[in-house]
Amino acid sequence: MHFGGVKAVDGLSIDLTEGSIFGVLGPNGSGKSTLLAALTRFVDLTAGSLHLDGEEYHRIPAATFARRGVARTFQTVRLLPGLTVEENVRLGADRIRGRGIRERGKGDDDVAEAIGRTGLRGLERHRPGELSYGAQRRVEIARAIVAKPRLLLLDEPTAGMNQSERQEISALLRELREEGLTQVLVEHDVQMMVDTCDHLFAMNFGKLIADGVPASVVREPAVREAYLGKRWSEHV
Numbered sequence: 001m002h003f004g005g006v007k008a009v010d011g012l013s014i015d016l017t018e019g020s021i022f023g024v025l026g027p028n029g030s031g032k033s034t035l036l037a038a039l040t041r042f043v044d045l046t047a048g049s050l051h052l053d054g055e056e057y058h059r060i061p062a063a064t065f066a067r068r069g070v071a072r073t074f075q076t077v078r079l080l081p082g083l084t085v086e087e088n089v090r091l092g093a094d095r096i097r098g099r100g101i102r103e104r105g106k107g108d109d110d111v112a113e114a115i116g117r118t119g120l121r122g123l124e125r126h127r128p129g130e131l132s133y134g135a136q137r138r139v140e141i142a143r144a145i146v147a148k149p150r151l152l153l154l155d156e157p158t159a160g161m162n163q164s165e166r167q168e169i170s171a172l173l174r175e176l177r178e179e180g181l182t183q184v185l186v187e188h189d190v191q192m193m194v195d196t197c198d199h200l201f202a203m204n205f206g207k208l209i210a211d212g213v214p215a216s217v218v219r220e221p222a223v224r225e226a227y228l229g230k231r232w233s234e235h236v
């Protein structure tokens with residue numbers, strides 16, 4: 001995925017197997033968000049291909065692609081401030097199944113379940129602006145899982161959260177994995193990544209610099225070097 005002369009993601013090849021959490025680590029600007037955008041069809045690849053169940057999907061339109069069971073959350077909060085928590089979550093079901101927001105009744109159980117799973121029960125009628133930052137991020141996760149995706153991609157879902165909020169999100173993601181949900185998680189908190197993920201990909205300058213079991217990836221010299229002087233050295 002190149003933007004003019006910027007090789008945001010370059011010569012990278014990864015495999016995702018079902019039912020695991022894959023972490024993506026890398027310093028700012030290393031191409032993590034672009035990788036997620038490519039995997040979710042938010043951008044068109046400049047070269048290469050994407051395969052899902054053996055089917056090529058890098059050319060199918062993003063709108064159609066949403067129905068293949070791939071959902072994402074964004075690096076910055078993207079909730080509709082004028083809608084309630086429940087209405088925001090309902091949008092996730094609408095997006096995938098093409099229903100209108102006013103078609104109440106349909107999908108109510110899924111909406112209630114997603115709200116319960118993400119610890120938002122009791123907050124259904126609130127608007128995002130009335131919630132803590134951590135709760136807003138959980139609304140985004142609820143919106144992403146309401147249509148029961150097979151693959152969920154999360155871009156820094158715990159950025160700006162405190163330690164206990166981060167642990168809650170980590171526990172939620174692990175619970176979703178136990179139900180078979182495959183996930184790709186971008187996060188900077190190295191300890192959280194080691195505790196949460198089954199497999200890590202480390203990136204630098206758009207390239208994959210390490211790939212494997214979390215505990216060994218974070219100890220690889222190339223990975224440590226990419227983070228030298230950053231948060232990395234405090235954790236590993």
Ligand SMILES: Nc1ncnc2c1ncn2[C@@H]1O[C@H](COP(=O)(O)OP(=O)(O)O)[C@@H](O)[C@H]1O
Pocket residue numbers: 003006007008026027028029030031032033034035
């Ligand atoms: N839409 C875009 N147009 C031009 N350059 C972009 C675009 N999106 C990302 N980039 C560049 O691609 C590189 C990787 O960015 P990004 O994927 O956001 O990294 P990360 O998420 O790891 O911080 C950066 O150099 C960034 O400036």
Ligand SMILES: [Mg+2]
Pocket residue numbers: 032033034075155
């Ligand atoms: Mg990013």
